[in-house]
Amino acid sequence: MPSLLTLGDVSVTTDSGVTLLKKVNLTIKPRQIISLIGPNGAGKSTLIRVLAALQPPATGSIERQPNLVTGYLPQRLTLPMNLPITAGEFLRLGLNRHQPNTELHTTGVTHLMDKPLQALSGGELRRLLLARALIRRPKLLLLDEPTAGVDLIGQVEFYQLLAKVRDEYGCAIVIVSHDLHFVMAATDQVLCLDQGLVCCHGHPEEVSQHPEYRSLFGAGTEQAFAVFTHAMGGHNHAHAHGGDHIDAVEPVHTDHG
Amino acid sequence: MDELLLKAVLAGSLIALFTGPLGCLVVWRRLAFFGDALAHSALLGVALSLVTELPPGLAVALTAASLAILLLYLRSRSKLADDTLLGILSHSALALGLVTLTLFESSSVNWMVYLFGDILAVGWGDVLTASLLGLLVVGLLAWFWQSLVLISIDRDLARVDGVAVDRLELLFMLLLAVAIAVAIKIIGVLLITAMLVIPAATARYLAHSPGQMARMATAIGLAAVWGGIGAAFQWDLPTGPAIVVTALLLFLLATLVRRPTPRTTPT
Numbered sequence: 001m002p003s004l005l006t007l008g009d010v011s012v013t014t015d016s017g018v019t020l021l022k023k024v025n026l027t028i029k030p031r032q033i034i035s036l037i038g039p040n041g042a043g044k045s046t047l048i049r050v051l052a053a054l055q056p057p058a059t060g061s062i063e064r065q066p067n068l069v070t071g072y073l074p075q076r077l078t079l080p081m082n083l084p085i086t087a088g089e090f091l092r093l094g095l096n097r098h099q100p101n102t103e104l105h106t107t108g109v110t111h112l113m114d115k116p117l118q119a120l121s122g123g124e125l126r127r128l129l130l131a132r133a134l135i136r137r138p139k140l141l142l143l144d145e146p147t148a149g150v151d152l153i154g155q156v157e158f159y160q161l162l163a164k165v166r167d168e169y170g171c172a173i174v175i176v177s178h179d180l181h182f183v184m185a186a187t188d189q190v191l192c193l194d195q196g197l198v199c200c201h202g203h204p205e206e207v208s209q210h211p212e213y214r215s216l217f218g219a220g221t222e223q224a225f226a227v228f229t230h231a232m233g234g235h236n237h238a239h240a241h242g243g244d245h246i247d248a249v250e251p252v253h254t255d256h257g
Numbered sequence: 258m259d260e261l262l263l264k265a266v267l268a269g270s271l272i273a274l275f276t277g278p279l280g281c282l283v284v285w286r287r288l289a290f291f292g293d294a295l296a297h298s299a300l301l302g303v304a305l306s307l308v309t310e311l312p313p314g315l316a317v318a319l320t321a322a323s324l325a326i327l328l329l330y331l332r333s334r335s336k337l338a339d340d341t342l343l344g345i346l347s348h349s350a351l352a353l354g355l356v357t358l359t360l361f362e363s364s365s366v367n368w369m370v371y372l373f374g375d376i377l378a379v380g381w382g383d384v385l386t387a388s389l390l391g392l393l394v395v396g397l398l399a400w401f402w403q404s405l406v407l408i409s410i411d412r413d414l415a416r417v418d419g420v421a422v423d424r425l426e427l428l429f430m431l432l433l434a435v436a437i438a439v440a441i442k443i444i445g446v447l448l449i450t451a452m453l454v455i456p457a458a459t460a461r462y463l464a465h466s467p468g469q470m471a472r473m474a475t476a477i478g479l480a481a482v483w484g485g486i487g488a489a490f491q492w493d494l495p496t497g498p499a500i501v502v503t504a505l506l507l508f509l510l511a512t513l514v515r516r517p518t519p520r521t522t523p524t
Contacts (some may be wrong), residue, residue, distance in 0.1 A: 074296055
């Protein structure tokens with residue numbers, strides 16, 4: 001299958017000469033879910049920004065499928081307080097279509113349309129951004145820590161939503177996640193970054209056996225794997241709370257790191 | 258109607274037409290200080306027009322546009338924070354303009370006009386320029402409106418959507434430069450930013466959508482211009498300050514009438 005996007009030896013340096021990414025190679029195939037893991041400051045967000053074409057690399061090659069439609073959910077969104085706009089109007093900005101009902105329903109944001117954008121909680125805003133991305137029929141979704149500050153049930157729901165999105169929209173997903181449970185259970189490929197270098201990559205099971213991974217995250221993460229496969233599996237009990245559970249329990253807004 | 262008054266009202270109304278939407282974008286993007294810097298550089302433009310014998314409007318627009326490009330460049334290069342950078346450029350431009358004007362002072366130029374605005378200085382040529390350029394500015398803003406609003410919300414989202422963010426930002430700066438060049442004779446260098454910010458801020462209290470805020474800012478700007486020019490004629494006041502004081506009164510009125518729509522997020 002032809003790849004959507006291929007990075008060849010991509011390095012990124014800041015103006016002051018600090019290396020953020022060093023010779024990263026990555027191939028993204030259609031419908032693939034790739035997780036980026038690693039400690040803070042490892043370069044995960046930078047890599048997402050390179051994939052989104054927001055950050056030009058210092059060296060290396062980027063091959064992008066022509067007219068690749070990309071959806072991007074930033075880690076944080078600093079909304080201008082002076083701009084009066086409802087969630088619905090924000091969703092329709094730059095859009096020719098009228099009511100994108102399917103996407104609103106899938107992401108559970110239908111009831112938010114008349115709310116001011118600034119009044120949404122962090123979880124609501126992320127689902128709105130996901131809806132916004134989906135309306136554009138992306139072939140590649142780039143998510144930078146989409147569940148930061150969301151509680152466990154909310155996270156499980158969001159990850160279930162992602163699995164559904166991949167199946168229904170047939171898009172590849174690259175996600176920065178601190179949640180090893182999800183990473184191990186639902187990911188096709190894991191890319192572990194440390195100080196700008198890919199320290200290990202591959203199928204989740206391979207990676208979790210890798211010495212570099214173990215030195216970063218410690219042993220004993222295998223049981224997390226079991227817990228989450230259970231949660232992602234047939235029972236679906238977490239989802240029974242309905243789409244709005246995130247809002248009720250989530251205490252943190254988007255400016256959470 | 259007095260021809261002098263007619264010219265002033267016409268030119269002033271045309272200015273209010275584009276300071277409405279432009280002012281909204283300035284307020285959303287927190288560029289008030291930036292607008293100030295561009296306006297201050299206008300005085301240097303006036304000085305330049307004396308030296309080079311270019312028409313003042315053109316010289317002002319060129320100077321403001323150059324400063325806008327310089328600022329965009331420095332912002333991406335400099336280690337200084339934006340407000341520090343602007344603090345240096347803005348006031349240096351004003352001081353340079355004043356020094357140059359004093360050095361080249363001729364009896365034909367009363368530079369106080371450029372500082373505070375003077376309707377007596379408005380000719381039919383100015384009205385014509387204001388209407389042509391006003392039409393251009395409003396037309397371009399309308400054409401790119403949705404993209405400009407999206408950039409105001411988040412530049413990265415806009416970029417990923419395929420919006421040419423850098424080019425639109427440059428266009429916006431240039432439109433701001435043109436607007437300043439047009440407005441300088443009526444409002445004056447020192448108070449142009451107020452004409453951008455105060456009507457937009459007033460509209461923020463009343464509007465529920467970006468487009469509505471822009472239209473309301475225009476309406477409030479028009480009211481301020483008419484009220485201000487009327488007062489200036491009546492009591493022989495400098496036009497710019499009279500317009501800005503009227504705008505301020507409207508702003509205070511709006512704050513009394515309405516609480517702003519929710520500006521805090523749940524924590």
